[in-house]
Amino acid sequence: MKGDKRSVTMNDVAREAGVALGTVSKVINGQPVGETYRLKVEAAVKKLNYQVNPSAKALKSNRTSTIALIIPNTIMPFFAVLTYHVNIALEKRGYKMMLCFTEYDRDREQEFVSMVVHNRVDGIIALTYNPKLEIPAGIPFVTIDRFFSVSVPCVASDNFSGGQLAARKLAELGCRRVACLRTGSSLTNEPSKRKDGFVSGCMEAGLSFEMCNLTDGSPLSAFEVFLRHNLLETDTPLDGLFCGTDLMAWQAEKMVRDLGLRVPEDVQIIGFDGIRMFGDQDYICSTIVQPVPDLAETAVSMVLSNDFTGLPPLVCLPVRYQPGGTTKDSV
């Protein structure tokens, strides 16, 4: 069929180099081989432009050099950036990534897990929403932001400290009465510790605070009702907001503006994630920055770890505060 010039095989290399097949294999895989032989093989490889056939290698060795990343989508900026860094970390180590988009669907999450196991990936990194996800045995499985059990290593930002930090910053910046806006209250996972940290930080700083939890189905406009009431129709209006994500902060900023108030003069806002547009430039709001490249790097190095069962059950990476235009400390 179409110009299928048969490709160069190890056998061709062996013949060209005048050595045995096994010797070529050893050279290719960096196993110890006599200097003379290695040189001959390397010359032949170069001459014939030989490249290993990944399918054959995978078939025989039962390893695919592929790691699955199970994640809702790449539409949400946090997921998009995480996916990027996971792929970069994998590429650096000679691995490929198999992407599985679940769109938060619990059944799809479970199906993808079986699917990638059948596809014989060498490991799985998952950011999922099914608390009852069945985790396959016998294959390295690392989660991001979801703690299942001590035998399933989890990588996450230090969400609790991030929440605390936000509260402290708002206090420092002169806020008297603040609120925490968040969604997804139905699920307990690592990110839900942001609010816990925030509460802790407020108490510590003696800051008066409100909670506004949107359950999964509620429309975003519920925030608007909350804000209208607590900004305009009260004697002690809010002057600070902590939002569960930057996107939420971005929405909140709009809502506050639409209510005729100024950001950050009247209301200061801190988000979470550290999403920026334009590469290294603007943040969409003042925020608690997650170390996404580190999250990715850590998850990858854990899933590829030689001693998988020796890994710590939960790795929390440090976050930092970043002014970004919605707080008074922004330049």
Add this chain to the structure above:
Amino acid sequence: MKGDKRSVTMNDVAREAGVALGTVSKVINGQPVGETYRLKVEAAVKKLNYQVNPSAKALKSNRTSTIALIIPNTIMPFFAVLTYHVNIALEKRGYKMMLCFTEYDRDREQEFVSMVVHNRVDGIIALTYNPKLEIPAGIPFVTIDRFFSVSVPCVASDNFSGGQLAARKLAELGCRRVACLRTGSSLTNEPSKRKDGFVSGCMEAGLSFEMCNLTDGSPLSAFEVFLRHNLLETDTPLDGLFCGTDLMAWQAEKMVRDLGLRVPEDVQIIGFDGIRMFGDQDYICSTIVQPVPDLAETAVSMVLSNDFTGLPPLVCLPVRYQPGGTTKDSV
């Protein structure tokens, strides 16, 4: 080694079903087989929970059911959304995606092309920046937004019409003097037709316009200089902006606000791409929306087309205008 329970093979299925190996293969691949045999095989497959081994299949058939997507990253929202839809379109057809992030590096682009060819992908979809990219023969290759030659099919939005549409809208909305802000002037590709369409639209509508082209290296602040001059230090200030991307529009909106003007009251802004945050909700600005799901779907169906050489050299998909808060027609 670790619980490597040998997996179920076609041979096991054949034995279980009491038929020959070849028969099982035919059933699995949907080739015609006697009813009785098919039923026996299907029963055995179910009983043993057989799944084909992709590596073995790829090795023998020389097809991997994998398509490479070569793209700068998934950090820019447009790329992120495109990647998402490409993956969904591929998954629907039983294909996997191999992601290659180039970060706009021409050498990496070229390296990835060779790499994926060696990895024997069944086709390549590429969004690249190297005008001299060498396109491999003998493998379906579809580009997005970059036209190379009539023999390399390209899928793009109708950028020219989009530019025209933006100009017409600004005219309709009462603008008298407008400008086009864009970057990346050094490269001629499909998106660069946006400005051409815009120019054409302005002339058609009798609208006075300025061009502000940022070459690749320039800092974003050059826009600020341009805007300050054309908004504050002139007798006939601009009252409308068309930006090459939504991100640029988002920046421009900030700059205009920082200059003390109101959006959309004083200056109306239209972007390009149709980026939204929050799924189906907010657009970050009034914009010309690219049909990203269609772009992905089209690119995928083209790259998998049976009659690859019969494809049209350039497919332009229709765009639409979407009010989003930075124009006076927004509710």
Add this chain to the structure above:
DNA sequence: CAGGAAGCGTGAAACGATTCATGAACGAGC
């Protein structure tokens, strides 16, 4: 200088699928 351990290259077998030459089974035609 003989004996034996250590080192290392060799090449056949195996991984699990696809493919195709082979021949069995069956029906039609005369």
Add this chain to the structure above:
DNA sequence: GCTCGTTCATGAATCGTTTCACGCTTCCTG
């Protein structure tokens, strides 16, 4: 009833690696 043709299941060969038992060298020791 016999021949010829068609249909279709069969299973051996093959894809390009990895692996490992085997045996040849080399070199050290006594």
